[in-house]
Amino acid sequence: MGYREYIEKGPMPARDDMKSFLRQKMNFNRRYEEVDLYQAAERVAFEDIKAQTVLPKQPVSKMDGIGVKFADFINGMPDTSSWIEGKDFIFANTGCVVPFEYDTVILIEDVRFEDGKLKILQMPTKKGQLIDPVGSLIGEDEVLVYKNEKITPPLLGLLASGGVKKVKVIARPKIVFLPTGDELVSWQNADYPADKNVESNSIMLYGFAQQYQADLKVYPIVPDDKQKIKEALAKASCEADVILINAGSSKGTKDFTLDLLEIEGEVLVYELGCRPGKHSSFSVFNNKPVLGIAGPPNGAELAMRFYLKSIVDEYYNQAEDIVIKVPAIVDFDFSAPKNADFCLQVHIFKQDGKYHAQYINPKGVTRSTLLHKYNAFMYVIKGHSLIKGQEFTAELIVDEKEISLK
Numbered sequence: 001m002g003y004r005e006y007i008e009k010g011p012m013p014a015r016d017d018m019k020s021f022l023r024q025k026m027n028f029n030r031r032y033e034e035v036d037l038y039q040a041a042e043r044v045a046f047e048d049i050k051a052q053t054v055l056p057k058q059p060v061s062k063m064d065g066i067g068v069k070f071a072d073f074i075n076g077m078p079d080t081s082s083w084i085e086g087k088d089f090i091f092a093n094t095g096c097v098v099p100f101e102y103d104t105v106i107l108i109e110d111v112r113f114e115d116g117k118l119k120i121l122q123m124p125t126k127k128g129q130l131i132d133p134v135g136s137l138i139g140e141d142e143v144l145v146y147k148n149e150k151i152t153p154p155l156l157g158l159l160a161s162g163g164v165k166k167v168k169v170i171a172r173p174k175i176v177f178l179p180t181g182d183e184l185v186s187w188q189n190a191d192y193p194a195d196k197n198v199e200s201n202s203i204m205l206y207g208f209a210q211q212y213q214a215d216l217k218v219y220p221i222v223p224d225d226k227q228k229i230k231e232a233l234a235k236a237s238c239e240a241d242v243i244l245i246n247a248g249s250s251k252g253t254k255d256f257t258l259d260l261l262e263i264e265g266e267v268l269v270y271e272l273g274c275r276p277g278k279h280s281s282f283s284v285f286n287n288k289p290v291l292g293i294a295g296p297p298n299g300a301e302l303a304m305r306f307y308l309k310s311i312v313d314e315y316y317n318q319a320e321d322i323v324i325k326v327p328a329i330v331d332f333d334f335s336a337p338k339n340a341d342f343c344l345q346v347h348i349f350k351q352d353g354k355y356h357a358q359y360i361n362p363k364g365v366t367r368s369t370l371l372h373k374y375n376a377f378m379y380v381i382k383g384h385s386l387i388k389g390q391e392f393t394a395e396l397i398v399d400e401k402e403i404s405l406k
Contacts (some may be wrong), residue, residue: 012273014341015379019310019320022282025268026289026314028241031171037159040151042213043169044316049145052163055138059100061092062130066111066118067102070127080118089118098131105130138162148317173214173315175308176240177205178232180222180257181295201246201293201300208304212312226256230264237286242311245292246300257292261285273382274341276362277302298362298370302343305397324396326403328355328376335385342382345374348394348403355403357394375403 013021032046061067067090072078083089092098092105107130110122138144144162145155151167159167184199185192192198202218209216217239222232236243245257258281261267265285272278277299281292291311293303313320328348336342346357360374376394378386386392396403 009270010267011269012271012278012340013269014381015272015274015306015343018269018272018274018280018282019306021269022289022291022307022310023314025282025284026311027287028173028315030315032168033171034166034168036166037156037164040159040167040169041153041156043151043167044318045145045147045149045151046168046170048143048147049159049164049167050162051138051140051142051144052165053138054135054140055161056097056132056134056136058097058134059103060095060132061098061105062094062132063105063107064094065092065105065108065130066090067092067098068104068106068124069102070104070124070129073104073123077120077123080120083118103127103131150316150318170316173241173312174239175205175209175214175216175242175244176236177202177216177218177244177246178222178229178236179218179246180224180229180232182224184221186221199246201295201297204297204301205244205304205308208308212309213316214312224256226260229256229260233260233264233285233290237288240288241315242308243285243288243290244308245290246295258283261290265290272340274343275337276343278340280307282307297367298345324400325393326355326376326396326400327391328357328378328394330357330378330386330388330390330392332357332359333386333388334359334380336380336382338383340382342380344378344380345370346376346378346394347373348376348396350403355394357392 030046035043068088072088080088085091090099090102092102098105104124104127106120106122106124110120112119112121138161142162144158144164145151145167151159151169179199179202183197185196187198187200187203199221206216206218219232219236222228233243258267258270261283265283267281267283269282272280277294279294279299280303283290283292289311291303291307293300310320326348334344345360345362347360348355348357350356357376357378360370362370375398376396378392378394380386
């Protein structure tokens, strides 16, 4: 060990610039898997999915009513008092087949039966009224789900109607997480020495991966040894689409990861221009993207919320999620540092019909307090200040209806 001089290197992108940069640099070899419709919900189509049948296969009624022959109405309203069911008309129910000889449907609300005799209140206006012809709901070889489209529950019903039983979807991305550090011990250990830190980021990352429709594999903790880190990276690069490496990406006396990646790979971003999580990084090793995340759980969480999410969205060819933003009155004073933007974690609440924001300093409260309290971010550009009483935009991480009174 020894003193390591802190030297800033390369560009330090702000949060949104980093997200865009990551998406631009991804070059995935996307795979597919074939699943039945029960496993297809919220998956992303690997290719256009076409109908395997037409719908309807015979004309069906759009609404409940009676089926009639339009020719009987060419000269005006006919005398229907002697009409016989099954000869002159039929009852037609929504979605049920209408025999070809009955080419028009009249709404059931527009007919009456008086003393057993049919009376029509409203003449049909055209032949084929209220009838869905063959193939009008699902056409032959019609594309039901487009490539890179997320398969929603309504689309599942459409696929089933179109005779589709199995679909090709983009296989879930494989992510490998490498926790590094001599000071770490797995959270799964029943007991551990007092001088060790619990490695809990892996289970948090697992939760985010599940949320993002990705598969996460956690490697055993890698000691602070360049050769062992290199071996772990080499193994991960053979089985992962994305590599995450935790700790060893900062400026501590035993933070070797970026030194190693400079020699064995390519470091594209050494650190960010945004706090917390400033010591996140991005590199390439054996043609695989490597996202370095800060060791403290708060920085790791933000890296997962922002940067891993962008990477996975790019893997699935999906646009960024729309963030719910609300104007909120700032109930505190704050100045961002001169060398980095600051992503404030705040508690948004409603008072007198307006949104208010309380700043939660992650270094001044327990992590439990932070996680149960904060429900939004306020992004402050470096060198800028917030003054108590001013209005500023907050980005919600919960649904707006979950915002409650103070």
